[in-house]
Amino acid sequence: MQGKLIKTIKCKAAAVAVLCAASTQVACGQQADFNQVGCQMAIMLQNSHFDRSRQPFKELSDDFLATYLRDLDYGRVYFTQSDIDRFDKEYGDRLSQMLLEKDSMRAALDIYKTFVERVEKRVADGQEMLKNDAFDFTKEESVMRSRKEAAWPKDEAEATELWRKQIKEALLSETLRREMVVKLAKEQNKEDLFKDERDPKEKILLRYERFLHSVKDVDDADIAAYFLSAVAKTFDPHTDYLSFRQMERFRDGMRNQLVGIGALLQAEEDGATKIMGIVVGGPADRAGELKLNDRVVAVDPLNSGRPEDLVDIMFMKIDKVVELIRGKENTEVRLKVEPAGGLPGETTMVVIKRGKVELKDEQASAELIERTGPDGSKQRIGVITLPSFYADFDGGTTRCSLDIEKLLRRLMVEKIDGLILDLRSNGGGALEEVRRMTGFFTKRQPVVQVKNTLGQVQVKESENRRPIYDGPMVVMTDKSSASASEILAGALQDENRAVIVGESSTFGKGTVQQPMDIGRQMPFFADREKAGNLKVTIQKFYRPSGSSTQNLGVVPDVILPSLTDALEIGESYLDHALDHDIIRPAPGFDPLPKANLFLPRLKELSSERLDKSKDFAYIIEDVSKERSRRRENQVSLNLEKRRTELEDADERQRVRNEERRKRFAEVAKRDASQMKFYELSLDAVEAQAPLKQVDPSDEKSDYMRRAKDKTAELDTTPEWPSRLDPFKREALAVTADLVEITRNAKMAGMLKSSESR
Structure with missing residues (x-):
């Protein structure tokens, strides 16, 4: 990865399912001298880290x-x-x-x-x-x-x-x-x-x-x-050392594409590695021999067929299993597999040719929701979901801003009245993508201010002279919206361009990291190979208004109750987090009239809905219970006491489910009479396919076939009506209010002028 990055690496436990990724393996060489690597990293930290005052x-x-x-x-x-x-x-x-x-x-x-x-x-x-x-x-x-x-x-x-x-x-x-x-x-x-x-x-x-x-x-x-x-x-929570293997996975995640067999793996407690998912159309799917719930017990990474090359992977860490399966595109890997449903001790050999696998669940996507009001008037609201700010900096063409632009222009063709940009669980990514994307919704304006170790501040502006879309807009955030998501949400909020709706704040990561190849900095005759990278914080970013998002995050205009209110989630809970501070507003910062967002009225209408919402009432109740548990910080080891606690929780959930089933049936019936849902994928945009109306109650098409979890199937909690969880449903209602109020204000000539811009 080159350039300035703000993507947080998410560490996962070995037992968690991971996509069997693959990048080109390098030939085995002499291992780096990690005493030398440590020395060089120490020098780089002192010379390059943003915070010189610590x-x-x-x-x-x-x-x-x-x-x-x-x-x-x-x-x-x-x-x-x-x-x-x-x-x-x-x-x-x-x-x-x-x-x-x-x-x-x-x-x-x-x-x-x-x-x-x-x-x-x-x-x-x-x-x-x-x-x-x-x-x-x-x-x-x-x-x-x-x-x-x-x-x-x-x-x-x-x-x-x-x-x-x-x-x-x-x-x-x-x-x-x-x-x-x-x-x-x-x-x-x-x-x-x-x-x-x-x-x-x-x-x-x-x-x-x-x-x-x-x-x-x-x-x-x-x-x-x-x-x-x-x-x-x-030095700070996001400065990190990345080994050669970790850096390869980092690059794969940023380019949203990898080379592998296209399988989701899970470590089993008895030592084997289980196939929990197979990417539709991927290498394993095309080969057709590997099945869901098969258990891999050994890997021949070269497909040599020689017994000595077959590596026993029992109790091996998932990341090391993944590394064995890695290899160059169009090369083959041989897996020793215990077939699902086979006889005890039965094994078979499966050979798969490695190939490129697109991480489609991480791609941008869109939908269009058509709402009919009580008076028969219609609203067409576009929803764009962006899981991460991905970009391939190694010469590829993958860029999330290009994907968002395609989806946005198609939604414009469909004549949307309002837009929701869903940044929930978006942990960040490439800074340049944020700058470009902000320009889709604003005139040329400051997007972010970046301060380096010397205190010098650089202002990055959006590049479009006029926006692609300038209509009513809502941005959804949560506690997992971090870094690049906070830059985009903060810029649109400062600009008074969009209404932010979500949990009490975003994550609060206001720093910029850059991976530096440690080997390149080491003495010429040192063992440089696989020395790894230092991902170091080199800058701090600030909103156009001058406030850092560090620790504070972006506080939404319309705040929704969430279970995260009871959990220690966010930058401020991390060890060694840098402080929040404020600098002067960016030169040329000239926001739109705030009155045109009608925030007091939107908050009033949202508050009325929240007061009547059973689902948000349940959330508030759960927050109170979780806070109490965290304060007590004790788990009983008495069987009857624990059994009673579980039975109480089960009864509480049973009562909720019973209430929800009745209410959800009514809501779904009302949705069917008032809303139509249209799916819009990047593939459909590329093919210029007509909008496809979907039944929201149907299972969404998935790019991966997944193994069934029989225990999870026992859960009788009903699905959200029309697959609109309470947060998305409320964001949709806020957007509808904004569209309606804006339309009425235009008709009455009450919108504030922004001609000074």
Whole structure:
């Protein structure tokens, strides 16, 4: 990735399903000297990081150590206080110097080796407890829900007792989960989902065995990545070290395309890797041999057919399984597979030719909703959804701004009266795409101000002389809207161009990162290959009005209640986050008349709807309960008490579902008489296909065939009517209000003039 980036890398646990991505593999070469890499990264951090005002590098040793220990043992259940005391004595005030003296890997390896030993001990203890202990679930015991601020266990005895409770809680949760699933299955006359399952104790044993394998299945490069990432993140949450493998995945995500077999993988607790999805039209789908729920147990990355090239992947981390399946386009990979529904021990070989896979669920998309009012008047409202600000900076043509422009121009042809831009869960991306995209909705205006390490401020303007679309507009945001999303939402809000509707604020990431190839900065004769990249914060961005989005985020004009109000989500909750500040407004900043957004009236109408909304009332109730749970920070280990809690929650959900089914039926009937839904994909725009009316109750076409989750199918919670969740439905109502009020104001000649622009 080249240029200035503001995309947050999302780390996922090994058990989470991931798309089997592929990029061109480089030939195996000599591994980089990570002591040298650490030294060079330390120099680059001091020279390039935006915040020059923080503590001197030599005074950050304690922070480096604390971050590394937190990343390894977030729940504070493996290390003991005596371990922490030793690490602090040996490295607490020396890590900075060790980095500069090319000696940091000694500390990184020592700490990680101790971590592995502690995990081995805990897992062995857990195995012994699960095999021999008869856990007493009648006792009044509890564990902390979150141990983020807890003290480290003072010694091995306290650590063992804490671990006993952790094992007990895992076993209790699994037992109660099965009880609930069996109960639901019986109520719905469905099969016993656990007839072929291992018993709860064995399942927990396998879960910890898998974790132990993931901890031990590392090399020096992995440990270096863990440690150097901790050092980098001590400067701010988005400065990071990216290994060669991580950088390849980063590039794939930004270009929204990858080379692979087109399969969704999931780590199974017994060690295998399960096929949970197959991309329609992708390499695996075209080959036709790999099936949903098949289990991959070995990989021959070269398809040589030689037994010695077949790599056993049992208990291997998902990212390493993915790397084995990686390769150049049009080369073949051989998978050893246990077929779904096959006989015990049955295996087969599946050969697949690697190819390009488009991540269509990450592409921009659109729809058109036609509403008929009580008086028979019609409104055509376009909805554009943008999951991320993707762009291929390696010479490709993939750019989200081009895709948005195509969709927007097509919606204009369809004569929309209002527009919703949905930026929910959009974590950011390429800064240049934001600048270009803002110009689709405004005249040439400042979009963002960017301040560098020297305090110099550069103003970036939109490039269009006149907008493509200048009608009523709403932007949807949530707590996961970050970075580039906040620039776009903030610019349109400052410009008084759009009404922002969403959760209490956006994420609050107001910094710009740039990946720097560490190998290029190292001495000429050093081992540079696979040295990795430093993704470093080099700039801070500010809205045209001068306010940073850092920590504060973008506060919507119309705020909707959300469960995230009770959760610690956002930049302000992250360790080492930079401060919020304000600079002067951008030169030439000349917003539209704010009165033309009619915000007081829109808020009044929205508030009236929220007061009557059962779904938002449920959300407010859940927020209160979640806040109470987080304050208590205790989970009971008493079976009857937990069973009562679950039964109460189940009854509460049952009552809600019963109420919703009746209400949703009425809402769906009303929607059918008042709304028509039209689907608009990029493929349809390219083909100049006519708008396709869809039944919103039908399953949406998916670019991937997915394995069924039989447990999830027991959930009787009804689907949102017309697939409009409460947030999208309210945004649609706000847009309709804005369209109607604007139309009436125009007719009455009441719109404020913006001729000064």
